Amino acid sequence: MADYNSVPQHDQEEVGHAYDQPQRGAFLRKKSTLLLATAAIAVLAASAYILGASNELSHNKVHFEDIGISPTHYAQGLAKCRAIRNEHKHHYPAAESRAINPRFVNGTATTLFKNGYIFDGVSESFKGDVLVNNGLIVEIGGEIKAPKDAVVVDLRGHILTPGIVDMHSHLGVSSWPDLAGTDDTNEMTQPMTPFVRSIDGFNPSDLAREWVVSGGVTSSLILPGSGNIMGGEAYTVKLRKVDTLSNEDMLVEAGVKDKWRYMKMACGENPKRYYGGYLNRMPSTRLGEGWLLRDQFTKATELKDAQDDWCDAAERLPRFGRHRLATPFPEDLQYESLVGILRDDVKLNIHCYETHDLEAMVRHSNEFKFKISAFHHALDAYRVPEILKRAYKVVPTVATFAGKFGYKKEAYQSSVNAPKILTDAGIAVAMKSDHPVLNSQHLVYEAAQAHHYGLSETLALASVTSVPAKALGLDHRIGKIAVGMDADLVIWEKHPLALGSHPLQVYIDGIAQIQNVTESKWSVQGEPQQFKKQPELAPPKDKDACTTNAQTGIFTGIKKIFLNDMVHHSDEGDLAVVIENGEVVCAGRCVREMGAMDGKAPVYDFGGEGVVLPSLLSVGAPNLGLIEIAAEETTGDGHQNLNPQVINAADGLKFGGLHMDEAYKAGVLTAVTAPESQHVVQGVSVAFSTGAENALSSKSAIIKEKVALHVRIGQDSKSILFPTVSSQIGFLRKAFENAHSGLLSPTDDFTTVANGKLPLVIEVENRDEIIRLIQLKKELELDGAKIKMSLLGAVEAWTVAEHLAEAEIGVILRPYLCTPVQWTAQKCLPGAPLSQETGLSVLYKAGVKVGLAAFEAEDIRQLSWIAGWARSDLNISEKEAVSLVSWNLADIVGLPTGLTGLVVYNGSPFEFGAKVAAIVGGGKPGIQCNPRAF
Numbered sequence: 001m002a003d004y005n006s007v008p009q010h011d012q013e014e015v016g017h018a019y020d021q022p023q024r025g026a027f028l029r030k031k032s033t034l035l036l037a038t039a040a041i042a043v044l045a046a047s048a049y050i051l052g053a054s055n056e057l058s059h060n061k062v063h064f065e066d067i068g069i070s071p072t073h074y075a076q077g078l079a080k081c082r083a084i085r086n087e088h089k090h091h092y093p094a095a096e097s098r099a100i101n102p103r104f105v106n107g108t109a110t111t112l113f114k115n116g117y118i119f120d121g122v123s124e125s126f127k128g129d130v131l132v133n134n135g136l137i138v139e140i141g142g143e144i145k146a147p148k149d150a151v152v153v154d155l156r157g158h159i160l161t162p163g164i165v166d167m168h169s170h171l172g173v174s175s176w177p178d179l180a181g182t183d184d185t186n187e188m189t190q191p192m193t194p195f196v197r198s199i200d201g202f203n204p205s206d207l208a209r210e211w212v213v214s215g216g217v218t219s220s221l222i223l224p225g226s227g228n229i230m231g232g233e234a235y236t237v238k239l240r241k242v243d244t245l246s247n248e249d250m251l252v253e254a255g256v257k258d259k260w261r262y263m264k265m266a267c268g269e270n271p272k273r274y275y276g277g278y279l280n281r282m283p284s285t286r287l288g289e290g291w292l293l294r295d296q297f298t299k300a301t302e303l304k305d306a307q308d309d310w311c312d313a314a315e316r317l318p319r320f321g322r323h324r325l326a327t328p329f330p331e332d333l334q335y336e337s338l339v340g341i342l343r344d345d346v347k348l349n350i351h352c353y354e355t356h357d358l359e360a361m362v363r364h365s366n367e368f369k370f371k372i373s374a375f376h377h378a379l380d381a382y383r384v385p386e387i388l389k390r391a392y393k394v395v396p397t398v399a400t401f402a403g404k405f406g407y408k409k410e411a412y413q414s415s416v417n418a419p420k421i422l423t424d425a426g427i428a429v430a431m432k433s434d435h436p437v438l439n440s441q442h443l444v445y446e447a448a449q450a451h452h453y454g455l456s457e458t459l460a461l462a463s464v465t466s467v468p469a470k471a472l473g474l475d476h477r478i479g480k481i482a483v484g485m486d487a488d489l490v491i492w493e494k495h496p497l498a499l500g501s502h503p504l505q506v507y508i509d510g511i512a513q514i515q516n517v518t519e520s521k522w523s524v525q526g527e528p529q530q531f532k533k534q535p536e537l538a539p540p541k542d543k544d545a546c547t548t549n550a551q552t553g554i555f556t557g558i559k560k561i562f563l564n565d566m567v568h569h570s571d572e573g574d575l576a577v578v579i580e581n582g583e584v585v586c587a588g589r590c591v592r593e594m595g596a597m598d599g600k601a602p603v604y605d606f607g608g609e610g611v612v613l614p615s616l617l618s619v620g621a622p623n624l625g626l627i628e629i630a631a632e633e634t635t636g637d638g639h640q641n642l643n644p645q646v647i648n649a650a651d652g653l654k655f656g657g658l659h660m661d662e663a664y665k666a667g668v669l670t671a672v673t674a675p676e677s678q679h680v681v682q683g684v685s686v687a688f689s690t691g692a693e694n695a696l697s698s699k700s701a702i703i704k705e706k707v708a709l710h711v712r713i714g715q716d717s718k719s720i721l722f723p724t725v726s727s728q729i730g731f732l733r734k735a736f737e738n739a740h741s742g743l744l745s746p747t748d749d750f751t752t753v754a755n756g757k758l759p760l761v762i763e764v765e766n767r768d769e770i771i772r773l774i775q776l777k778k779e780l781e782l783d784g785a786k787i788k789m790s791l792l793g794a795v796e797a798w799t800v801a802e803h804l805a806e807a808e809i810g811v812i813l814r815p816y817l818c819t820p821v822q823w824t825a826q827k828c829l830p831g832a833p834l835s836q837e838t839g840l841s842v843l844y845k846a847g848v849k850v851g852l853a854a855f856e857a858e859d860i861r862q863l864s865w866i867a868g869w870a871r872s873d874l875n876i877s878e879k880e881a882v883s884l885v886s887w888n889l890a891d892i893v894g895l896p897t898g899l900t901g902l903v904v905y906n907g908s909p910f911e912f913g914a915k916v917a918a919i920v921g922g923g924k925p926g927i928q929c930n931p932r933a934f
Contacts, residue, residue, distance in 0.1 A: 068324035074314075077329030081311035084343065089258045092476040095484030101135030101477075102255035103238065103486070103509045108135060109151045111510060112144060113489070116155030117528050119496075120481040121162040121465035124458060125528055130160060132487040135509040140483060153491075157525030158504065161461065161496060162481050163218025163488030166440050167399050167468035168349075168376050168432035172222055172237075172247070173198050175206040176436065177823045182206075185225035187232065191275050191283060192296055194263060194337045196232035198222045202247045207820060208436065213239045213513050214834045215441035216490040216503045219252055219469075219478050226266035226351040227274055229289050230296065233337055234262035234349065236472055238488070240508035252474055260473040261340055262373075265293075266351035267361055269410050269631070290360055297368040300338035306330040307339070347373035347473055349399070353410035355384045365392040372396040374471045376432070379405070379414035385425035397471040398422055399430040401438070402449035403858040405934075406658055408631035416933045419463070420454035429459070430468040439819050441830070448497040452912040453933075457531065460497055493832070495529040499865055499912050500872030502832045514833050534609060534906040537917040539929050540602035546918075546929035550602070553579045553927055554594055555904060555918065557606035561587050562613050562882045564898050573608025577902070579920055579927065584902055587612065604904075604918060604927070611908055613882055615669035615901035615922060616863045617889045618690075620761075620792045620814050620853035624673045624860065625649075625688060628657040641677040642721055646749045649675045650686040650705045655694045658934070659857055664690040665931035666861035667909070669901035669922030670703060672893055674710035674761070678719045680728045682710040684749060685761070687895055689923030698923045700900055708759040708893045709749050710792075713769050715824060729772055736776075740785045756786030759894045761812070765825035767796040774800070774807050790892045792853065795825040798839040801846035810892035811848055813840055815855035816866050831873065841874050851889035861933055868910030881910055 068074070083089075113130045118140070120126075131139040131147070146152050175182040184201030187193045202222055212220070219238055224231035237250040253259040267289055276284025283289040307330050317323045340346035352358050352375050365372050374397040375381060381388060381398045389395050405414040415421070419429045431447045433440035443464055451460035469479025477486045487510035490496075490503050504522060506513040539546040545553070558575035561568040568575050568588040578586040578593040580601075586593040618624060626649060627636030637652030652675065663671060671690050675683030685707040692701035713728050722728045739750035752758040764770055770791065777789050790810035791797055795818045797804060797811050804811060818839060820826040831838045843850045852867060854860040863885045871881035887897040901921030907914030919928040 068326040069328050071324065073328045074324045077310065077325070078314060080307075080329050081314060084307065084311065086258075089345070090260060090473060095476050095482060098136055098484040099134065101486050101509055102253075103240075104135035105509065105511060108510050110147055110149065111151045111153060111487075111507075112146045113153045113155055113160055113491075114144070114146075116158055116160045116491070118481055119159060119161045119461050121462055121469075121479055122458075125159070130481065130489070132489075132507075132510045135487050137481060137483055137485050137487055140481065153505075153519060155491060156522050157527075158522065159492045159495060159525075159528055160481070161216070161490050161492065162465045162479055162485075163490055163506065163508065164216045164443055164464045165468040165472070165474075165479050166212075166217050166220040166433050166435065166443055166464075167374065167430055167472055169212075169220040169222055169435040169440055170225060171208050171212060171220055171239075171435050171440065172202040172204065172206045173224070174436055175203050176208045176820050177826055178436075178821050179823060186227035187224070188227045188274060191228050191271050191289075192230045192292055193224075193228050193232050194230040194265075194296070195334050196224065197235070198224050198232060198264075199235045199247055202235065202237070204242070204245050204247050204250055208440070209239055209241065211819075211830050211834065212435065212440040213506055213508070214503065214830065215439075215443060216492075216496070216506055217440050217443055218488040218490070218506065218508045219474075220435075220440065221262060221349070221468075221472060223262075223264040223349065226264070226270045229266060229271045229283065229293055230338075231264040231266060233346075234264050236260070236262065236474065238508050240511060240513065252478065261337070261346040262472070263337055263341055263346050263348050264351070265348065268351075268353050268357040269408055270351070273631075286357065286360070290364070293364060294367070296335070296338060297342075297364065297370070300335040300342060301368060303330060303332055303335050304339045304342050341370045342368065344371060347371075347471075349374050349376055350396075351376045353377055354380045355387070357410075358384060359387050362387055362391045366390070373473075374399045374430070377401065377411075377434075379411050379418065381427070382415055382418035382421040383413075385422060385427050388427055395427060397428040397430055397467065399432045399468065399471070401434075402431060402446040402453070403862065403933075404438075404856070405662070406629065406857045409629055412629060412658065414934075416449070416453045419450040419459075423455060423459055428467050428471070429455070429463050430471060431463045432468070436819065436821060439817065442817060444496050444501065448499065448501075448912055451497050451531070457497060494525070497531070497912065498529055499910070500869040504833060517833070531913055532907070534914055535607055537604060537606060537906060537930055540604060542602035544926075545602040545604070546927060548924065548926035550927040551579075551582050551925075552597070552601045554590075554597060554601050554603045555579070555606060555610065555612075556603055557608045558610040558612055558904070559608060560611045560878070562611075562879055563587055563902075564614060564887055567879050573606075573610070575610075577612055577904070579902075582920065582925065584920070604929075606904060606906060606917060609907050610917065611905045611914070613667065613864075613903050613905070613909060614886055615899045615903065616667050616885045617887075617895075617899060618663060618668050618671040618854055618860055618863065619851065619889045619893055620763075620812050621671065621673070621855075621857075621860050623676055624659055624663065624671050625653045625655070625657070625686075625690075626673055626676060628654070628659065630857075637676065639676050641675075642679055642719060643677075644679065644681070644721075646681055646709070647675050647677070647683040648686065648706065649673050649683060650702060653686055653688060653695065653702075655688075655692050655697075655701070659860065660690045662933055663860045664919070664922055664924070665916060665933055666863065667903035667905075667916050667919070668860055668863055669903065669919070670895075670899055672707050672889075672895070674708075677712075678717070680711055680713070680717050680722050680731050682712055682763075684709055684758075685893070687893075689901070689921075691919075691921075691928075692923030698925070700921070701923055703900075704895065706749075706758065707895065708761045709753050710761045710763065712763040713773070714764055714766060715822065716763075725769060729769070729776065733776055736780055736785065736787075740780065740783060753787060754780070754785045756788055759788045759790065759892070761790050761792050761893065763792040765793050765795045765822060767799045767827060769824070770794065770797055770800055771803070774803055774809065777807055777809065788894065790849075795820075795822070795839065796827040797848075798829065798837075798842035799827055801843045801848055804843070805847040809848070811843055811850045812853045812889065812892060813843075813850065814853035815859065816840060816852050816870060838873055840870055844874060844876075849888060849892055850884065851892055852884045853889075864905075864909040865912070868908075871910055878908075878910060
């Protein structure tokens with residue numbers, strides 16, 4: 001219970017009825033008036049005694065005492081009763097009636113945005129101008145005259161959108177770099193912590209803030225993590241840096257009296273895995289989670305009822321006399337936020353994945369009568385939209401990812417089609433980051449993917465603007481371009497849903513956020529990009545077409561062909577590819593070959609838009625083919641290994657899993673995977689075909705048993721055997737010295753590396769560690785060794801690009817879009833608009849052989865987009881983009897650059913919209929048509 005002992009006592013004060021203000025009596029100047037007043041007081045006192053002081057004579061028996069709690073405590077209780085019964089809380093005036101943004105900074109210039117295309121967050125785009133004043137949007141029109149002293153921003157045809165709203169972020173509570181001292185995400189000492197608050201750990205100086213703003217994100221809901229069933233209160237902030245460095249001043253509703261409050265809860269794997277799995281305490285099951293949640297809400301309901309009873313009793317007290325209740329207004333800080341949920345003052349956001357978890361929470365909401373604002377992640381929600389509609393009073397928004405899958409059991413049955421399925425069923429969908437799980441700087445990329453998989457352009461943009469704003473109860477201020485809304489705006493370099501798009505400038509409360517922007521250098525844009533829906537391949541009528549029996553076929557209607565160094569292009573789309581007995585016999589102008597097969601082979605027509613690529617190659621994607629669900633040890637080869645013996649990934653390879661299948665359907669027909677180990681030496685990687693049924697089902701199932709020796713240097717390899725980086729590098733030096741001097745067997749893997757017969761791939765991030773490895777290579781080669789070395793990860797490799805080029809060390813960047821999350825990898829370039837260069841661009845210009853790798857499971861099926869993003873950033877040719885995810889990688893790890901397999905897209909694979917239309921090879925027989933991501 002709350003402690004009232006320290007509250008000052010003022011017993012001399014009189015407190016009237018709960019909803020009456022004390023009246024000031026007139027000064028009685030005449031004696032007769034004084035006598036009349038005295039008589040009246042006597043009558044009133046008697047009436048008060050008869051009507052209220054005696055319970056025996058009262059028809060409405062109330063429990064009170066003539067002298068109860070102090071007047072101060074009583075007055076405080078009455079004020080809380082008024083607040084509880086305030087029916088106008090969170091009722092806001094129409095946006096157009098607002099005169100000033102409460103976050104307005106004096107001196108902020110009036111700004112007119114001219115000559116742009118406006119996506120207002122709720123409807124289709126239109127051409128027009130926008131005028132901003134007092135931190136608000138004050139006018140929208142076709143052509144607005146600039147007020148005196150206004151700053152005029154010529155958009156030059158660029159797109160203007162509302163600021164992006166991220167309704168699931170841990171920015172500031174899980175700050176960059178990731179250190180024990182910067183992690184304030186979860187209070188993991190007990191599973192029920194609704195009473196903790198993210199604002200108490202929010203760091204306004206998180207390095208990520210500037211990066212995230214540069215991606216167009218202007219507001220974020222800062223949530224506690226999902227380790228606890230009840231994680232605590234969350235806060236919505238604007239990401240504009242404030243001079244005070246006050247997180248209070250960063251709140252969206254800074255200066256507003258009745259702010260919306262937010263709560264984070266979680267269900268499913270996370271709480272039970274931690275408390276049951278690691279601490280051996282409740283909850284160890286979903287059953288335990290349900291009980292603990294219901295127990296807490298039961299206690300919160302009891303407290304709410306006690307408060308209501310107190311207010312009812314106070315309301316029924318006599319209007320006259322010194323009557324006060326005997327006990328203070330009931331309070332308990334532990335349950336205060338839960339009572340707020342029951343009173344609809346706190347918006348509840350629940351981390352929940354699977355169908356039965358979602359239904360359990362819906363059931364709880366109806367039992368205890370609380371609203372659910374949003375289900376977060378909710379990768380199974382597309383399967384049960386009707387269950388979501390059963391939630392108490394409101395249908396929750398689904399705040400989700402566009403393409404994440406498979407990282408734990410809860411995420412195993414997710415679908416890229418989920419956003420469209422849900423919106424078609426009438427469920428509002430918001431895309432969110434879970435920053436730093438996904439860097440919120442690229443949140444618009446999630447919306448773009450959702451659009452690629454079927455969500456309309458309008459709904460995709462709404463999913464990161466107006467939809468999350470409404471779910472947060474802030475759609476009267478943010479998430480839209482409309483008169484009276486906060487002036488949170490983003491100017492885009494190209495269509496925000498186009499691959500690789502980034503802001504040119506970002507405004508929060510009417511204040512520009514990106515420094516050193518030269519508007520005169522902006523390009524002139526035409527009408528916004530129209531996303532063309534490419535037609536699906538219509539399978540030929542031949543009965544064996546598009547089956548495993550289809551060994552021969554003619555592909556027509558091809559516009560571009562990229563097969564290693566061979567490039568063909570035809571604007572007319574009249575190129576062809578001829579397949580005979582599963583092999584490509586011609587690609588390009590195949591008149592003779594087509595004539596010889598006329599009438600003997602089915603014709604696959606790609607409508608003049610087909611683009612042919614070789615197999616994309618995955619190198620370095622963690623555990624592809626070795627572990628199916630990373631969080632489940634039983635689903636693969638295993639994780640922990642300190643065995644000094646060099647192991648071969650081929651010995652633990654498993655075919656046919658979801659990850660392999662998704663890679664294959666995305667055109668990644670060939671993959672190279674290294675073993676998982678805590679040892680400095682990971683082991684020897686294997687090359688395989690992702691479409692193979694098993695190692696014996698196809699001659700190309702195992703392409704090469706021993707591809708490269710993989711080792712790892714840095715923080716992630718610190719262990720009992722190698723507690724320091726210096727011990728790790730020292731081990732490598734000694735191993736190669738022994739190998740080169742003949743102390744090791746000629747067939748030892750270190751010997752074959754030292755002789756240049758087996759490539760060496762070193763996973764490393766830090767500049768100084770990379771420099772030491774360059775020096776080690778030179779030292780060994782001065783002694784006669786021949787080492788084909790390449791780096792994997794290599795966030796800081798760009799800082800020594802010239803030295804890498806000189807030493808002929810290749811680089812496999814993983815991921816392409818890095819973040820300074822590691823203490824030893826903070827020299828990560830953010831890219832436009834904060835930096836003109838990226839790590840890739842610097843390496844590329846220095847002449848380093850470079851490739852791109854998948855970092856997360858979902859990245860494998862996005863390899864062509866990653867290459868397309870790099871192409872957009874570097875302004876390189878399509879052929880060069882293909883090389884980044886195919887033959888460059890093959891050359892780095894010593895595979896033949898003529899990769900087997902062929903993939904046909906129904907448009908450019910480097911832009912959203914195009915999809916894989918046909919596959920030949922990759923471990924599967926026949927010709928596969930229109931494979932689709934799940």
